[in-house]
Amino acid sequence: MQQKAIYLVAVSVLSCIYLLFCLPFLSLAGEPIRIGVYLPMTGPVAAFGQMEWAGIQAAHQMHPTVLGRQVELVLVDEKSDRIEAANAVSRLLRKEKVKAIIGSATSSNTMAGAALSEKAKIPMVSPTATLPLVTQNKKYVFRVCFIDSFQGEAAAMFAYRNLKARRVAVIVDRAQDYCVGLASYFKKAFTRLGGKVVSITYCQTGDQDFSAQLTSIPASQSGLLYLPNYYAEDALIARQAQELGLNIPILSADGAQAPELIKIGGKAVEGLYLLAHFAPEGAATPLAKEFMKFFKKTRHEETSGFHALGADAYFVLLDAIKRAGRTDGDAIRTALASTRGFGGVSGVIKIGPDGNAVKSAVILQVSGGQFRYLTMVKPW
Amino acid sequence: MDLPLFLQQLLNGISLGSLYALIAIGYTMVYGIIRLINFAHGDILMVSTYFAYFGISVYALPWWLSVVVAILLTALLGILIDLGAYRPVRHAPRISALITAIGVSFLLENLGLVVFGGRPRAFYRPDFLNKTYELVGVHIFSLSIWVPVVTALLLALVFLLLYRTRVGAAMRAVAKDMEMVQLMGIDVNRVISLTFAVGSALAAAGGIMWAMKYPQINPLMGIIPGLKAFVAAVIGGIGNIHGAVLGGLLLGITEILLVAFLPSLAGYRDAFAFILLILILLFKPTGLAGKDTIG
Numbered sequence: 001m002q003q004k005a006i007y008l009v010a011v012s013v014l015s016c017i018y019l020l021f022c023l024p025f026l027s028l029a030g031e032p033i034r035i036g037v038y039l040p041m042t043g044p045v046a047a048f049g050q051m052e053w054a055g056i057q058a059a060h061q062m063h064p065t066v067l068g069r070q071v072e073l074v075l076v077d078e079k080s081d082r083i084e085a086a087n088a089v090s091r092l093l094r095k096e097k098v099k100a101i102i103g104s105a106t107s108s109n110t111m112a113g114a115a116l117s118e119k120a121k122i123p124m125v126s127p128t129a130t131l132p133l134v135t136q137n138k139k140y141v142f143r144v145c146f147i148d149s150f151q152g153e154a155a156a157m158f159a160y161r162n163l164k165a166r167r168v169a170v171i172v173d174r175a176q177d178y179c180v181g182l183a184s185y186f187k188k189a190f191t192r193l194g195g196k197v198v199s200i201t202y203c204q205t206g207d208q209d210f211s212a213q214l215t216s217i218p219a220s221q222s223g224l225l226y227l228p229n230y231y232a233e234d235a236l237i238a239r240q241a242q243e244l245g246l247n248i249p250i251l252s253a254d255g256a257q258a259p260e261l262i263k264i265g266g267k268a269v270e271g272l273y274l275l276a277h278f279a280p281e282g283a284a285t286p287l288a289k290e291f292m293k294f295f296k297k298t299r300h301e302e303t304s305g306f307h308a309l310g311a312d313a314y315f316v317l318l319d320a321i322k323r324a325g326r327t328d329g330d331a332i333r334t335a336l337a338s339t340r341g342f343g344g345v346s347g348v349i350k351i352g353p354d355g356n357a358v359k360s361a362v363i364l365q366v367s368g369g370q371f372r373y374l375t376m377v378k379p380w
Numbered sequence: 381m382d383l384p385l386f387l388q389q390l391l392n393g394i395s396l397g398s399l400y401a402l403i404a405i406g407y408t409m410v411y412g413i414i415r416l417i418n419f420a421h422g423d424i425l426m427v428s429t430y431f432a433y434f435g436i437s438v439y440a441l442p443w444w445l446s447v448v449v450a451i452l453l454t455a456l457l458g459i460l461i462d463l464g465a466y467r468p469v470r471h472a473p474r475i476s477a478l479i480t481a482i483g484v485s486f487l488l489e490n491l492g493l494v495v496f497g498g499r500p501r502a503f504y505r506p507d508f509l510n511k512t513y514e515l516v517g518v519h520i521f522s523l524s525i526w527v528p529v530v531t532a533l534l535l536a537l538v539f540l541l542l543y544r545t546r547v548g549a550a551m552r553a554v555a556k557d558m559e560m561v562q563l564m565g566i567d568v569n570r571v572i573s574l575t576f577a578v579g580s581a582l583a584a585a586g587g588i589m590w591a592m593k594y595p596q597i598n599p600l601m602g603i604i605p606g607l608k609a610f611v612a613a614v615i616g617g618i619g620n621i622h623g624a625v626l627g628g629l630l631l632g633i634t635e636i637l638l639v640a641f642l643p644s645l646a647g648y649r650d651a652f653a654f655i656l657l658i659l660i661l662l663f664k665p666t667g668l669a670g671k672d673t674i675g
Contacts, residue, residue, distance in 0.1 A: 042498030174647030202647035208594035211392035212639035
């Protein structure tokens with residue numbers, strides 16, 4: 001009896017060892033291609049991360065294979081924090097051994113991760129990091145959104161020509177490179193057009209009280225409030241502006257396009273203008289139509305700008321891997337850099353110099369508790 | 381800066397400062413009685429706003445009822461935290477309790493992220509609080525009046541509890557000499573549980589007022605109000621209840637005036653609050669109003 005037990009144990013141990021040794025060889029042919037994703041799933045800008053992740057997942061469901069192999073997504077939360085973002089990328093590179101990376105949502109955190117992936121020569125595609133600095137002097141870092149020098153100029157033009165604003169007050173989130181950069185591009189362009197930025201005051205991500213900044217605005221007789229910040233701050237600023245009796249139009253940026261802006265801002269954000277990446281009404285490519293239908297069917301939700309850009313980061317990367325025919329970092333990088341006329345969800349994407357996407361922007365307005373499409377701005 | 385503008389900024393400061401004060405009352409009361417800096421105070425505040433949020437938005441209770449329910453649930457949460465986390469280290473060195481408090485804080489934050497999700501939610505504000513009045517060019521938002529009123533009311537209630545009830549007498553006795561009180565046959569654990577219940581209920585009141593003023597809640601929202609209330613409590617002399625109110629008002633007004641007069645430094649107002657904390661600890665560690673008035 002005892003002998004039989006020992007025999008059984010021995011057999012099972014041996015078969016385990018056998019399996020352990022053989023498994024890697026067995027699965028080599030169909031080994032999945034691992035793509036790392038790092039996004040803010042929690043923290044102040046979690047809405048971006050969660051929307052982009054939903055977009056990436058839907059895109060992955062639509063096209064789950066490339067080069068005859070499965071694509072496997074590995075998600076790491078960067079917690080809306082730039083140190084956590086660097087940790088996330090280093091984990092994706094060292095532990096998860098990914099072939100390419102998608103992320104992150106905000107400029108500051110993408111820069112924190114990009115330095116590492118540049119060093120490891122693993123290509124990275126950001127869905128929505130719009131600050132020009134993100135990709136400068138980097139060979140392996142790309143993005144599928146327009147950049148802030150274009151966005152700031154387009155916003156200034158819209159403010160000056162369409163809204164007829166001449167004097168503008170700006171409140172900037174000093175903790176975000178994106179906000180500071182955008183404010184300065186706007187100011188430069190608006191001044192060149194003949195307008196005047198009469199006051200710039202600062203806040204910090206996570207601030208809740210803006211009464212002091214807002215109170216100092218009416219004295220400068222400004223006709224427009226420009227808020228190049230993220231949705232949480234912009235929603236609270238809009239509410240407090242109303243509470244302080246400051247009733248001037250507000251123009252915001254792509255960082256405000258989240259459902260939370262309207263949920264938190266309520267009536268105070270009615271009529272707010274913003275420059276954004278995508279509007280379902282303006283979508284023209286076949287992939288956009290297919291994706292919007294698929295997204296509606298599987299997620300029971302309309303496609304927003306951040307869904308679309310998350311999906312585009314995945315689609316552009318997948319297209320590059322297909323054209324490269326291989327999965328080593330340099331091959332994917334070269335293919336990414338030569339992306340031309342790719343019909344993505346958020347429009348036709350060309351990867352220009354510095355790995356930046358060249359594409360158009362849309363102007364939206366909050367009306368009836370929804371983002372409504374006003375007009376499109378083409379790159380010049 | 382002309383007069384109406386200055387008055388407006390002063391009002392902004394009082395409005396913010398009384399919120400800090402409201403949160404600091406609970407902070408300093410718990411410290412005054414059991415000598416524990418409850419670093420989880422801000423996170424208890426966060427949980428209370430979610431209780432109220434779920435009451436209003438999910439269970440469709442009238443807003444005042446869900447506020448009452450949220451305050452009661454938060455008081456219960458305070459008792460549970462004391463039972464589970466602080467009672468086991470009651471007789472350990474004081475630093476153990478402090479570290480436990482930091483642990484509870486992280487636990488609540490991360491539990492909140494898992495249970496409630498990381499995306500901010502919009503907090504309901506009843507219509508009658510949505511009004512703005514205008515007086516000689518100064519815009520007075522209705523909550524800017526309500527918050528100081530609620531703060532004053534709760535302050536009075538805390539004093540009544542401490543100085544006019546038997547439980548309050550027991551609390552003051554525990555503050556003086558815990559061991560002696562035990563020898564006199566008073567159930568110290570029950571008194572401390574009650575202290576936590578009251579402290580957490582005060583955190584809930586502060587949190588709900590905070591969420592009505594800045595109608596956006598998320599699992600990490602308690603950190604900054606908690607820290608600011610701590611600074612306010614230290615400024616006023618930690619353990620000293622009217623000192624906490626003084627400290628809160630002072631902190632709020634200085635923060636707002638700093639932004640008003642030096643707009644380019646507005647991004648650093650949190651840093652400024654902590655510089656103030658360091659200065660107070662260096663030059664007047666007992667706070668402006670002196671400490672230990674409980675008892």
